[in-house]
Amino acid sequence: GAVVSQHPSRVICKSGTSVKIECRSLDFQATTMFWYRQFPKKSLMLMATSNEGSKATYEQGVEKDKFLINHASLTLSTLTVTSAHPEDSSFYICSANRPGQGIYEQYFGPGTRLTVT
Amino acid sequence: AQSVTQLGSHVSVSEGALVLLRCNYSSSVPPYLFWYVQYPNQGLQLLLKYTTGATLVKGINGFEAEFKKSETSFHLTKPSAHMSDAAEYFCAVLYNQGGKLIFGQGTELSVKP
Numbered sequence: 001g002a003v004v005s006q007h008p009s010r011v012i013c014k015s016g017t018s019v020k021i022e023c024r025s026l027d028f029q030a031t032t033m034f035w036y037r038q039f040p041k042k043s044l045m046l047m048a049t050s051n052e053g054s055k056a057t058y059e060q061g062v063e064k065d066k067f068l069i070n071h072a073s074l075t076l077s078t079l080t081v082t083s084a085h086p087e088d089s090s091f092y093i094c095s096a097n098r099p100g101q102g103i104y105e106q107y108f109g110p111g112t113r114l115t116v117t
Numbered sequence: 118a119q120s121v122t123q124l125g126s127h128v129s130v131s132e133g134a135l136v137l138l139r140c141n142y143s144s145s146v147p148p149y150l151f152w153y154v155q156y157p158n159q160g161l162q163l164l165l166k167y168t169t170g171a172t173l174v175k176g177i178n179g180f181e182a183e184f185k186k187s188e189t190s191f192h193l194t195k196p197s198a199h200m201s202d203a204a205e206y207f208c209a210v211l212y213n214q215g216g217k218l219i220f221g222q223g224t225e226l227s228v229k230p
Contacts, residue, residue, distance in 0.1 A: 006160075034217070043207065043220045044161075093160050095218075106218055108153075108160040 002028050004096050006109035013084055013116055021079045021112045023094030029074035030096035034106065035067075038091040050077040084116040119144055121210050123221035131229045136180075136195040138224050140208030143189065148210040150191040151218070152182055155205045164206075167191065178202070203228045 003026040013019045023033055031052050036044040048069050049057045056069035066088075068080040077096075081088050091113050095106040124139040142148060149168050153161040165176025172184040182193045191208060208221040 004160075041223075041225075043223045046217055049217065091158075095161075105163070105166070108162075110160040111158065113158065 002026075002096075002098050002105075002107040004094065004107045004109040006092075006094055006112050008112060009110060010113045011115070013114070015085055015116055016083055018080055018082045019084055019114060021081075021092055021094075021114070023077045023079070023096070023109050025075045025096040025098075025107070028096075028098050030077075030098065031074060032097040033071060033077040034095045034097075035069060035077070035079050036093045036095070038093060038111075040091075044093060047079075081114065084114070086116045089114055089116045119148075119210070119212060119219055121208055121219050121221040123206075123208050123224050125224055126222060127225045127227065129227040129229060130198045132200055133197050136193070136198045136202065136226065138193040138206050138208075138226065140182075140191045140193065140221055141189055142191065142208075142210045144210070144212065146212065148212045150182075150184060151209040151211070152176065152180070152191075152193050153207045153209060154178075155207065155223075157204075161207065164193070198226075198228045200228050200230065202226060 005024045007022045033050040035047045038044050046059050047062045050069045050071040052071045052074050058064045071077040091111050093111045095108045120143045122141045151166045152164040154164050155161050164180050165174045167174045167184045175181045180195045206224050209218045
C-alpha cells in the first residue's frame with residue numbers, strides 16, 4: 001500500500017525558534033498534500049492544502065506567515081512553524097492524495113508531536 | 118455547510134460484544150465516505166470506504182459499514198469487539214475527488230475485558 005512518512009516523529013524546541021516538519025510520499029507522486037493539526041482528544045483540523053509548484057491554500061484562521069508550507073517536489077511537502085510558542089504544541093499530521101485510483105484517496109503520515117518549551 | 122456528526126464521543130463495550138459507531142453527514146449529494154482508526158500517537162489508518170456500488174462495505178479487522186442514503190448515515194459495526202479495537206475512530210466525507218476530507222469529531226472506543 002501507499003506509504004507516507006513524516007520526519008521527525010517527535011520534536012522539542014524552545015519558544016521563539018522555528019521547526020521544520022517533512023512529509024514524504026515514499027512510493028507515489030502526490031500533486032496535493034494536506035497538513036492537519038490535532039489537539040488532544042480532538043478531531044483533525046485541516047490547516048492547509050499544499051499543491052506542488054504553487055502556493056499553499058490555507059484554511060480560515062490559519063496564519064500563513066507562521067505556518068510556512070513548501071511543496072517543492074511531487075514527493076515532499078514541508079511545514080515550518082516559525083517563531084514557535086507553547087500554544088503551537090500539538091500533533092501535526094500530513095496526508096497525500098494518490099491519483100489514478102478511481103478516487104483520490106488520502107494516505108496519512110504517522111504524525112509529528114511538537115512540544116514548544 | 119457540509120458537516121459530519123459522530124454521535125457519542127466515547128463508546129464502551131465489553132469484549133465480544135457488538136460495536137456500533139454512528140456517523141451522519143449533511144448533504145443532498147452522496148459523498149465518498151470513510152472510516153479511519155487512530156491509535157495513540159499515530160496517524161490515521163483507513164478501515165474502509167464507500168465510493169459507489171454495494172452499500173455494505175467490508176473493511177479490515179472485521180469492521181463493516183453500511184451507506185444509507187435515506188438516513189444520510191454510514192455507521193460502523195463489528196460483530197465482536199476485541200481488546201485491540203480500543204482506539205479513536207473517525208468518520209470522514211469527501212465531496213469531490215481531490216478535495217478536502219471533512220472529519221467527524223471522533224469516537225473513542227473502549228473495550229472492557
